[in-house]
Amino acid sequence: MTLSTASLQCQQGPHPLRALVETILFGIETLEAVHSSHGIPYPSLDDPNQSMTALDGDEAVENATQLIVTAAAQLIATARKPIDTVQNYALGMYLTTSLGFAVEANVADILKGAGPQGLHTKEISAINGVDAVGMTRVLRHLAAHHVFKEVTPNVFANNQVSSLLAKVKSLEEIQADPSSQFEGAGRVAWIAHAADVSLKSSTALSTFVIDPKGNNAPFNIAMNETCTVWEWFKRPENSMRRTRFTEAMNGAAAHYPPELYINAVDWSGLENNDVVVDIGGGVGNVTWILAQSFPHLHYIVQDMEKVIPESKKFWSATSPEHISTGRIQIQAYDFFTPQPVKAAAVYFMRYIVHDWPDALVLKILKNIRDAAGPSSKLVLFDIVLPNACRTKISTGSTQKSASVEILPLGIQWATSLDMQMLNLFNAQERTLEEFIALGRAANWEFENLKPAKPLSAIVFSAA
Template identity: 30%
Template sequence: MVSTIQQLSQLIAKSVTDLVDITSKNGFQLPELDDKLTPASEAFRQDANAAKAANVIAAAAIQLIACVLPPQESVIQITSGHMKSAALRVSIQCHVAEILRDAGPEGMHVDKIASKTGVDGTKLARLLRSLANRHIFREVKPDYFTNNRISGALDTGKSIDEILRNPNKKHDETSGFLAIAELNLTTCHKASSYLYENMKDPVTAFSEESTQAPVQRALRTEKNLFNWMSEPEHASELHTFGMAMKGSAALIPNNLLLDLFDWNSLPKGSTVVDVGGGIGSSCEILYRAHPELRYVVQDLPATVEDGRKHWALENAKALASGHITFQGHDFFTPQPPNNASVFLIKSVIHNWSDQNASKILTHLRNVAQPDTVLLLCDIVMTYSCREPIPESTEEYTIVNDPSLIAPDLLSTGFNSVNDVVWLLDAAVLLLVSTQERTIAQFKHLLSGCGWKIVKITRKGSSLDSIQAVPI
């Protein structure tokens, strides 16, 4: 009988061969770990089959490691996670990746790195060494470090002099990815230290209030996170949070929203209402592809005013013609009549408890027409066990991206190589006492507000969609 580790080894070998063949035929270059991070180094992932082969290799390798490591070592790796993340925070806030950008393959002595940001070189070396042990940075010879492809993701592209002149603007004019890392390593990290206490305290154990999350214990405040960040003395935290949200949006492919619904099915002139739509970023994507539709962006008055200014600069014609309009509205209050063909509500519901989310969804249901579609774009949370991936149920259709179908041998499917959904689920628990929801939880929530699920589309990213119609 072939053992599990033999099967995993064979699966890895086959997938490596597949990946090399696919990339070779399509003219892609497979990057080395010690290469610089560039758009070209990751271009092979544009091919769906190459991306899936890479996921198979990674998922099988993670499972193989779990099979052969001593159980105690696996536990120690998890329990020491806070130390590794602390080391990573130091490297980011000491701007090590930017300092090493031009160090070259010979690297730079740690004392020279440390002198640029005023920290102790001996301590910094120990932290960089622990990261290099996990292939973030590379120690080329004793106490000499250089970047590799992974640490390249920590580089903002700015000069160290520019960053030191204005450290609070480090994330400005970047993708926002590093702000995500900083948020995880600061606010989320602090809140995670109080998760157990929050779950045991009778006052907060079963609470879904955003003022009774672990982050309140960490920050010593009774205010919810957003009110706390709005205080003048926490302006830098608010700025980082905003850039992190920009970074989260940038991780989602622009065309994904177009694939989550059949926009061509809407008659010309149909109205799409983007609920909690910010400055209209989602509607920008939709308008470019479907200018024949009309878009209403709803958010709080100050936000929609920013939206009007943004569109006046970027697409004044659409604003002047009325193809895009902005409406100041608090979604916890009754919806104004708007003749909506589609209510788009993207990356909003996961910020709110069932009680509060029900208020939003009920207000939408109260003004919906019989043929109005609720398009809820959020994570559809999975389980850590292998799930059957049905194409339909008696009640609704499920459309799954082929890339989600993992070999049977992988005990958790591709979950182990897609930590983003687990991270977001933990983040909303720590920061606002909510959750990313499973299909069953969405079904319960929506049916209680007068909506019936008709279609679920899962794309294997941090954005899926649920289509619902009035009951």
């Protein structure tokens, strides 16, 4: 560096990347401290068996991880040439479709048994019958984004990320009965859903946003359909898509900390056999978590008629005793019709309100309000959407402190889901103010917010 450039830098203050690096370092030091205090090594990206550790869900680890990821994304956006950033983003669909391919061609399932040395794509091809040349290119694109590892040229192994694409069933079971391939594999089901229904619908997102009038959602324009996704799922030709989506929702519950639900209201303070209604509950996996911790309550899981057989299957596999004792009741119910369960202690909905536009949410909330008793509560488990304004955060000790303006932690996931809701349902994630206003319009009084990641509990009482 010449003297003149050095003095120019001094005049301009610290390099803009430095504060971000210090912030990342602060997060790393937190992770190091937590991992070493628990005697757990930090998981290696290359290790397919370490996608979860005992520290998953630990608050300090979650916060430090979010801090590192948010600051690192800003570091990349600041350091990378802007043209490279937009060009990379513009081709983002190839990641979605490549993930979809890997699931459809059972690549992670095939590599599960191969260990760290992996398999040549010709060997993978001999098992799944997929053309090796095209497969190599798609797997290389994924490996370039840390999904799979290209161990030596054309030889791929699972890593921590790609191992999440493997289903629960064995390859033989998947090949023998593809229609049940997603059973128990909710996260894989979710990826396949995203690479199919979401990706196809997203081609009409811009058209819809420019002129939304007369269309239900980008899904309707892209698929040339007038019905909702839920109605579309009911058709016999879409039964695989419907069961896959139901599995995807099961998978979502499995990886969220149970405290999200357990801390939402004072469940243990409710009387024996007080009724708790899980509206649009899918198979009822949030209810399942609550029923383990609060067996003194009576639960009713409501969903559309078509979902009931899947729900019965879920309960007979997980806790048949709850059904035989009547502790849990499964009920076919359309939430646009009057709520049949009157004066329940708690009505709750997870990932329902975000599926619908305001006018229809209002109908759902009013139906519940009409059935509610004076002490009924309504709990909405949903994302509370932040805006994308940066806020200043300070990290570190006095020797190594950093002050930097970064985006709200976790915002990229929140806005991605907001896009997903717009894309499929013309619905949305909402800010707290928007939730409160909707509740008020349906005569529900906002009581409190239990903020948590990735879902918060928004609690209302019958006004």
